[in-house]
Amino acid sequence: TLTPEPGSFVGFPAFSLDALGARGILRIGMESFRPFRATTLEVTNANGQLVALSDARQHASYPGPLVAQGRWIKLPQRPACGDAAFYYQRAVELYPDLEQPAWQKPWGEKGPRIDLVAFLFEDEMTWRGIAGNVIVVAKTQEMGADGKRGKVEKRLLRAELESRDNYFLRNPSSRSLNQGVVSLVGTGSIGSPAARLLAQAGVGTLRLFDGDVLEAGNTIRWEIGRTAAGYPKVHGLHSMLANNFPYTKVESQFMKVGDPNQDSANSAHLDAAIFKGSTCILDATASTRVNQYLAEMAQIHHVPYVWMHATNGAWGGLVGIA
Incomplete structure (x- = not known):
């Protein structure tokens, strides 16, 4: 089983696997850095077409700078369980350009910076059968008291699919x-x-x-x-x-x-x-x-x-x- 960072949470809109494409961009509303808490507001494909939109949160819920950008890739099947380093390695094997972080600074120049990657795949979920699922990892780097960036940390985040149907299915x-x-x-x-x-x-x-x-x-x-x-x-x-x-x-x-x-x-x-x-x-x-x-x-x-x-x-x- 996965062991995500305690207290972390990334809400992710339910999506159709058929409409995804191979990779694309996420826009995420940031709520806190540690523990890492956020909501994925929208998912677009490589052509900029919208493929999933949150119905739990809207852009208006977040001040402009707190809406960060991340990247996602589609996997052919559910990946094996691992830690954040394992998933980043898997991502780079498929798309070497992902090795270079796409740093975002939602908390300003002196705040922590983040690089988010999500893995979307087909999964058998006990509560609703075969459907899309997601794993989210982040590279983060904080600013030290001396004004210099510290060590890059790789973090496995708890991600859950959110939609009106999912909420009321139970x-x-x-x-x-x-x-x-x-x-x-x-x-x-x-x-x-x-x-x-x-x-x-x-x-x-x-x-x-x-x-x-x-x-x-x-x-x-x-x-x-x-x-x-x-x-x-x-x-x-x-x-x-x-x-x-x-x-x-x-x-x-x-x-x-x-x-x-x-x-x-x-x-x-x-x-x-x-x-x-x-x-x-x-x-x-x-x-x-x-x-x-x-x-x-x-x-x-x-x-x-x-x-x-x-x-x-x-x-x-x-x-x-x-």
Whole structure:
């Protein structure tokens, strides 16, 4: 079995072997150097034609310099198990020009530089039969305190194929939620874990509404914790969900729902944002006034409405349907 670098991860878009060609270019969004973590955004062949595109991450997720370029080659069969040096040797045997690193500097001139090579091949995968698979290796070189480049390190990276089909293959029931649009009003101690569970279940679109900022003292009963203190709750949740559950589209509105001081234009905008196209409204505000308002509006818009809140001390809770 392969023994990749601990903590490393390279997400790679699922691809069709027939469309590949012999070799080409990768564009990879860099997330961290050590451990090495990245997402392959697109795969093109030698003619520059797109042969695979990530549906888990987009270019917009990464500042321009953090999108690096790598190289890939297609192998006639699955290679034997080995370390990074073994795979680089195999690559050079097939294409001698790969011996010369194509250095990339996504972290600037004084940051580490990288040379990435991916091996694409046909494989028998227990969870989906015969399909394309990938092995990714990197040469890296860091800058020392003396301003000189250190030793070149060869690293075997953990790579996994990512696609919507692959994500939900293990839980087919999630497919029924892909078209769902849930508006979640209130993202506190009940709403924040509900948001994570909805995204984890595969809800297609999740809309978040809340006008509160997270306080540090409240993080013991909130989904993310202290790292989100000081941020609007909806913004902290939006970032966490978008990073961890890429197949749920997350939208957020930092606004108080049911605010009597809100002008009519903003109120109409908020109503449309909550109800238009929604398949379900979840109310976790724990406010009787907001409960009544949303229940009445849900009846007008013919949208199912569920309210929920914890009892004092959070020993239990109540859930209702209107």
